Amino acid sequence: MRVISTERSQILAAxxxxxxxxTVVDVQFSRFPDGELYLAAGELDDETIIVGSITDNxxxxxxxxxxxxxxxxxxxxxxxxxxxxRQDKRFRTGxxxxxxxIARLFGRGVASCITVNIHExxxxxxxxxxxxxxxxxxxxxxxxxxxxxxxPLIIAPDDGALAFARDVASAGEWDCDHLEKIRxxxxxxxxxxxxxxxxxxxxxxxxxxxxxxxxxxxxAAMLYHQGADNVYASCIHGVLIGGAYAxxxxxxxxxxxxxDTIERGCSRITAAGQIAAAxxxx
Ligand code: R5P
Numbered sequence: 617m618r619v620i621s622t623e624r625s626q627i628l629a630a631x632x633x634x635x636x637x638x639t640v641v642d643v644q645f646s647r648f649p650d651g652e653l654y655l656a657a658g659e660l661d662d663e664t665i666i667v668g669s670i671t672d673n674x675x676x677x678x679x680x681x682x683x684x685x686x687x688x689x690x691x692x693x694x695x696x697x698x699x700x701x702r703q704d705k706r707f708r709t710g711x712x713x714x715x716x717x718i719a720r721l722f723g724r725g726v727a728s729c730i731t732v733n734i735h736e737x738x739x740x741x742x743x744x745x746x747x748x749x750x751x752x753x754x755x756x757x758x759x760x761x762x763x764x765x766x767x768p769l770i771i772a773p774d775d776g777a778l779a780f781a782r783d784v785a786s787a788g789e790w791d792c793d794h795l796e797k798i799r800x801x802x803x804x805x806x807x808x809x810x811x812x813x814x815x816x817x818x819x820x821x822x823x824x825x826x827x828x829x830x831x832x833x834x835x836a837a838m839l840y841h842q843g844a845d846n847v848y849a850s851c852i853h854g855v856l857i858g859g860a861y862a863x864x865x866x867x868x869x870x871x872x873x874x875x876d877t878i879e880r881g882c883s884r885i886t887a888a889g890q891i892a893a894a895x896x897x898x
Pocket of ligand 1: 773776777802803823824825826827828829830831832
């Protein structure tokens, strides 16, 4: 068994290979003059773990090409970050169910699929192959423990993230609560009033995704307004588009932490251990 990955998931793939005591496959990536993607996989074993986060459209195509390049092997797919998963239903007439479209692309060439903190678990049901999800809540909780904060308050930015926040908080038996978020547009949110005991406390806002940073920046402003001493942000998938990291720092967020499902300078939590465990158990 060997591990192979797209360009965007090389570090996580190497960590998974390390955890499974195997090696990664060398892959050559390039583009044709017209921009089309090209790749060539090195020597494969008879079993392959294919790792690729869908961070953008190129990453999606590269993952599909990689699966085809591995068609002499029995393959297990890992999609650490599944882009398009947030469009998990038709919010307005005429829209596609994008998460379903993406999931259905992976019906051939792989035996099963593992995702990490997928935005909505129901998306797993859109795959034509067995699909399961792992959560890095305990890894995030352990990382927060290592920060040495004095009795932090763990906050979910909305009630959808509350179950995850509770799982994170259970690592240290910390208090946990949620804000109420109203989305105004793709990049703007406002927080509805919610009574929180954030005064004079360190607060860690936890979410599955930080994309533009709008949700966390708004939440942080509200928490500072309520007297919080320090606000931190931690997410699984650091999408961090359009200067989101700087936007959060500029808005007083002391530190931003994410996992390596998307490889960033602030990826301080690894999904490798849990992915390896899930692959081992099978
Ligand atoms: C949405 O429901 C997700 O859980 C995140 O809260 C959202 O994707 C964050 O987006 P942004 O950083 O752009 O506010």
